[in-house]
Amino acid sequence: MKKLIFIFALLCSTAHAEFFTGNDIQKWNDESASSNVSFGLLYGYIAGAYDAGRGTLHCSPKDVRLKQIVDMVTNHVNANPATRHFTGDVITAWVLQQTWPCAEKKKGTSL
16 A cells, blocks of 8 residues: 555646656667667766655665666666556655665654
């Protein structure tokens, strides 16, 4: 149930434009070997989505590398074509949260 609430909260967050989807991530990944632009878009977009959720949506180990994260996200996109229409930030956040969830904070504790 918590996972469903988490996904719903991501989808219903503040209104703003969502420019890129899982389809874009797949396209950039397919083209990244031959195009510096696609390589930069792929790595830059996923790095930004990773940074936006770090410490709140996911709690990755300190020694994680961007290549590892890109591999995780692109593997998910390739293996799940039915969800490629979701926004890239939601896909990235979901993959990372499933892999490295943050420990729940105890009630009554402060930041």
